[in-house]
Amino acid sequence: MSLLEVKNVVSGYGGMEILHDVSIHVEEGEVVSIIGPNGAGKSTLMKTIFGLLKTWDGHVRFADEEITSVVPEQIVRKGMCYVPQVDNVFPSLTVQENLEMGGFIRDDDLGPRLNEIFELFPILKERRRTHVKTLSGGMRQMVALGRALMLDPRMLLLDEPSAGLAPIVVELIFERIRAINEQGVTFLIVEQNALKALENSSRGYVLVDGQNRLDGNGQELLADKQIGELFLGR
Amino acid sequence: MEALENLPATVGYGIVLGSILTLGAVGLTLIYGIVRFANFAHGDLMTLGAYVTMLFTAQIFPALGITDNRFGSLSFGWIFLLSFIPAILITGGVAVVFDRLVYKRLKDNRVGAVMLAISSLAAAFVIRSLIEILWGTDFHFYTQGLRPMMVLPLGVKLRPDQIFIIATALVLVFVLYIFLQRTKMGKALRAMADNPDLARVSGIPTERMTSLTWMIGGGMTATSGILLGLDSQLRPEMGWVLLLPLFASVILGGIGNPFGALVGAMTLGITQQVSTLFLSPAYKPAVAFFLLILILLVRPEGIFGGE
C-alpha cells in the first residue's frame, strides 16, 4: 500500500479544468518529483492533493485513508505538510516565531523539536531572533522547510523549492532534502528545474497539459528521448 | 500670547483625547490587519460599549440593590469599573455575531472589499438605531455634578477622571503588546495578519482566530467608548462622529500596527486640541481630515507602515 495514492484526479480553477485524469503514487521513504513544462498543472496537482483546491473527480488516499475532500487544516494533522512556492514564510515574524507557528497545533513543548530543526539548519539557529523579511532567499526557503517540519510530518509536499535561488543554494537545499529524507520523511516535489529534481529523486512523473505522460526512475527519465518532445512539442 | 500660556493644558487635553482615540484605533487596526476588514461600524461599537456600561451602572446594578461610593476624587466607584466587563463582552460579542452572520457569508460569496465595507456601514446604522430606540436621542451622563480639576506641573490642567483615562489606555495597549508578542495566540494573530494562507496551511484555526480578533478589537473599542462617555457625555452619535479621526489615526500610524495606532491617535488628539488655540473647535474634524490627506500624500504606508 502506497503512502500517497492519487487516482484519476480531475480538478481546476473556477471554470477551467487543469488536471484531466492524473494518477501518481508515492511509497514511504521515497523522493518523487513531478516535472513538466509550464502550465502543465504541477502546482495544481499539489494544491489538489493538499486540499487547497477541490477535487472534481477521482480520489486521493494518504496512509490508507481517504483524504479527497479533507481540508488542509485537517490534512496537516494526518501527517502531510506543504511548502508553497511563494509566500511560504511569515515575513514580519522572527525565524523562531515562524517555526513556532509551524508547530501551533502541537500540545507538547516545542523546545526539543525546535532544536532538531536547528540541527538540520544550523544557520537558522544563529538567526533565530531575526525577522524573516531581512533574510536571503535561500535562508527563507530553509525557514519555509523548517516550518513545515515542525509537526514531524510523514510526508512533505514541496512546490518548486529551487524557485528564484542561485545554483549553489539550490544544491544546498536539495542536499538538506536528502538529509531529511534519510531521517524518514517522504517527499513529493514539484520542480521547474527538471535536471536538479530528477538527480535527487528515486522516481519522477512528467506532467504535460494536465495529464501523465511519462514516469520512471530518475536517471532513465532524463535519458528518455520522449522528454524533448514533451517539453518542446512534436 | 494667551494661546501659548494655554499650550501645556491644551496638549494635556490632547493626550486625553488621544488616549480615548488610541483604544478605538488599536481595535480598528487589529481588525484591519488581521481580518482585512475596514470596519465602518467601529465608531458605533464605541457607542455600544458606552451605553451598555451606563445600562449596568445606572439601571442593572441599582436594581439589584448594589450601590457604591466614589473612589477619592474620581467620579466613579467600583460598580463603574465592574460594568466594563459586560460592556466589553457584549460589544465584542456583537462584533463576532456580525462577522459570523453577515461578513463571513458575504466573504464566502466572494463579494468585493467595497461591498464588505458598505455592509459594515449598514451594521453601524443598525447599532446606532437600536441605541436610539432603547435610550432615546438625549444626552446622558455617567454621573452628575461638577468634577474638580487638578493642576499639575507645567500648567497642565486635568481632572482625575482624565488621568484615569490616560492610564487605562496606556495599560491596555501595553497588555495587548505583551499578548501579541509573547503569547502563542498573539503570535498566531500576527502570523494571520502577515500571511493568512500560510497560517491556514500550518493548521492555525483561522476562523476561531478571526472571532478572537473581533472580540479583542470590539472589546478595546468598547473601552474607548466608555472612556469617551466618562470624559464628555453619552449620545447616540458619539462614536460615529469619531470614525474619521479613528481611520486617520490608523492610517497615520500604519495599517495593522497597534503601536502605530497609538502614535497616530496621540498625534491626532494633540494636533486637534492645539488647533483650537487658533481655530474654532468646530474645525477639529477638518484637522483630522487634513492630517489624513497629508500622510497619504507624503507617506501613504503610515509612520510605521511598510506592508
Add this chain to the structure above:
Amino acid sequence: MQEATNLDVDSSASPDMSVDEREPVLRVRGVQKSFGGLMAVNSVTLDISPGIITGLIGPNGAGKTTLFNLISGLYKSEAGTIHLKGERIDGLPPHEIFHKGISRTFQIARELKLMTVLENLMLVPMGQTGESLLLTWFRPRQVRKEEKEIKEKALEVLEFVNLIDLKNEYADSLSAGQKRLLELARTMMSDPQIILLDEPGAGVNPTLLKHLVGYLRQIVEDHGMTLFLIEHDMDLVMNTCDQVVVMNYGEILTEGPPEIIRRDPRVLEAYLGGQ
C-alpha cells in the same frame, strides 16, 4: 528579388523568401534591465523581420515579459537602443510608442469590464474628436462622423475574429478564450506596425485555440502584419511561428526556424534546468 515596400499589397510573407533580406521592423540592440541585483534582461540584441510570426520562448524567469515591457515602453532600458522601422523608440513613454505603431496585449486580459465588446474596440483609436469636452459641444457633426467610421472599423474587426454576435455583450461576460480574441481585436484597431502578444493561447480551449491560430496567420498573410509572441504552448509555437527566439537567464540563447530550434539540445537543456 522583390522589394518589400507596401506590405499590405505585397503578400510576400511566404516561407520561400529568406527572412534576412528585408529591413527588420524592430531592431533591438544591447538592451538591459535589472531589478535589485538581478539582471532580468542582459544585453539582448535581436531583429524582428516584417510580415512573419516570431515566437519568443524560454523557461520561466528567462526575461521574456521583461523584454516585451522594454519594447513597449513600460520599462526603460538601462543600455542599448530600440528602433521601430528605423525610428528610435527606447526611452519614449508607452502611449507614444503605441502611437508609433507597437500594439500589445497583456497576459491578463484588461478589457474594460463594464463596457460592451463593441465599445471596448471603439475606445482604441487615439485623438478622437469626441474625447474633448469642448469639441463635443462645438463640433457635433465631426464627432458623429468619426464615431461612425470607428464603429464601422470595429464591426469589421469583430467580423474578422468572429465575435460579431457578441458585440453588445459586456466584455466581462466573455469566456477566457473570447477575451483573448477581444485583446487581439483591440490591437487591430490601431493599424499597428507590429503586434506583441503575451501568451495569446493561455487559458484558451483547444477549439478556440485553432481559430485563434487561424486569425493570427490570416492577419500576417492577408494584411502583412508582423507578430511577435511569447508562448509556453510548444505546439502552438512550433506550428505557428516562422521564426523562434529562445531566451534563458536574461539572454538570447539561440534563434532560428522551429524545426531547427526543436532539435537543438541546448534548448531542451535550458528547459530542463541546465545553464
